[in-house]
Amino acid sequence: MHLVYPAVLAALLFCVGLYGVLARRNSILVLMSVELMLNAVNLNLVAFDVWLRDALHGGQALTLFTITIAAAEIGIGLSIVLLVFRNRGTADVDRLTDLVDSLAHGTDNASDDGRDTVRNADGKAAA
Amino acid sequence: MSLAAAASQGFLSPSGVEIAFVLVGIATLGAAVVSVTTKQLVHAALWLVVALGGLAVEYLLLTAEFIAWVQVLIYVGSVVVLLLFGLMLTKAPIGRSPDADSGNRWAALAVAVAAAATLVTVVIDAFRSTWLDLDGAVQGSAEVTGISLFRHWVLPFEALSVLLLAALVGAIVLSRINRGRER
Numbered sequence: 001m002h003l004v005y006p007a008v009l010a011a012l013l014f015c016v017g018l019y020g021v022l023a024r025r026n027s028i029l030v031l032m033s034v035e036l037m038l039n040a041v042n043l044n045l046v047a048f049d050v051w052l053r054d055a056l057h058g059g060q061a062l063t064l065f066t067i068t069i070a071a072a073e074i075g076i077g078l079s080i081v082l083l084v085f086r087n088r089g090t091a092d093v094d095r096l097t098d099l100v101d102s103l104a105h106g107t108d109n110a111s112d113d114g115r116d117t118v119r120n121a122d123g124k125a126a127a
Numbered sequence: 128m129s130l131a132a133a134a135s136q137g138f139l140s141p142s143g144v145e146i147a148f149v150l151v152g153i154a155t156l157g158a159a160v161v162s163v164t165t166k167q168l169v170h171a172a173l174w175l176v177v178a179l180g181g182l183a184v185e186y187l188l189l190t191a192e193f194i195a196w197v198q199v200l201i202y203v204g205s206v207v208v209l210l211l212f213g214l215m216l217t218k219a220p221i222g223r224s225p226d227a228d229s230g231n232r233w234a235a236l237a238v239a240v241a242a243a244a245t246l247v248t249v250v251i252d253a254f255r256s257t258w259l260d261l262d263g264a265v266q267g268s269a270e271v272t273g274i275s276l277f278r279h280w281v282l283p284f285e286a287l288s289v290l291l292l293a294a295l296v297g298a299i300v301l302s303r304i305n306r307g308r309e310r
Binding site for chain 1: 149152156163198201206217250295297301
């Protein structure tokens with residue numbers, strides 16, 4: 001098999017994941033796109049391992065390690081997203097703007113978001 | 128584009144494995160594109176299953192048998208289920224949600240297309256005359272992978288189990304902090 005097929009497929013999958021990370025608003029969909037990017041890298045690792053016929057099977061061992069780390073990453077990432085959702089009432093990355101520079105970003109949006117956040121936090125505390 | 132590269136090398140007729148690889152690759156890529164563009168959040172996770180399953184088939188075609196089954200078990204079996212749980216727990220709307228994409232979609236599209244063009248050009252240029260030999264000794268059966276994993280990669284393997292334990296403990300701690308504060 002020509003090595004170009006898996007390499008091109010991996011490059012295209014990586015770019016699809018890149019688009020997803022940049023364009024999605026829901027943070028769980030962002031995590032999904034990160035998984036796509038990791039899978040593209042895995043495909044590359046497997047293809048190059050088969051091509052180089054490495055005696056240590058480094059590519060396939062690294063693929064297994066990447067899959068495990070991706071599983072750990074998705075667990076931690078989801079628990080962080082759930083924590084943010086519980087505290088803020090939203091999981092949209094666009095609305096998590098506490099660290100935004102309000103002077104450079106226009107004061108209207110920033111103050112609105114801030115009030116929103118405070119209200120959510122108060123509601124949570126009252127409940 | 129990859130077909131053109133193969134043809135320019137005088138590669139006479141693509142083998143059966145290559146045809147299967149390209150077909151499954153198109154299906155995988157299509158599922159991935161739908162997964163990152165669909166407006167229905169739950170459908171995105173389900174299309175991700177198709178993309179990851181297609182990648183498992185690609186691993187099988189590359190004779191990496193063990194990796195393929197690990198992919199099916201871990202990704203399709205547990206990661207997607209976790210993602211679906213996450214979608215449910217964050218009250219993702221069932222049905223179309225018009226604000227699934229953020230405002231910088233066109234900038235993201237431009238970046239992705241530019242990256243794809245660059246990567247594909249470079250990759251085709253670099254590996255124009257490289258062929259995989261899939262007919263030799265088996266590279267990725269459970270036996271071969273297990274022997275190499277436990278003969279040469281034991282230390283990273285054990286370190287990885289510690290990392291998984293740390294991730295488990297971390298996830299539990301992150302989930303419990305809030306509950307302690309509310310009391």
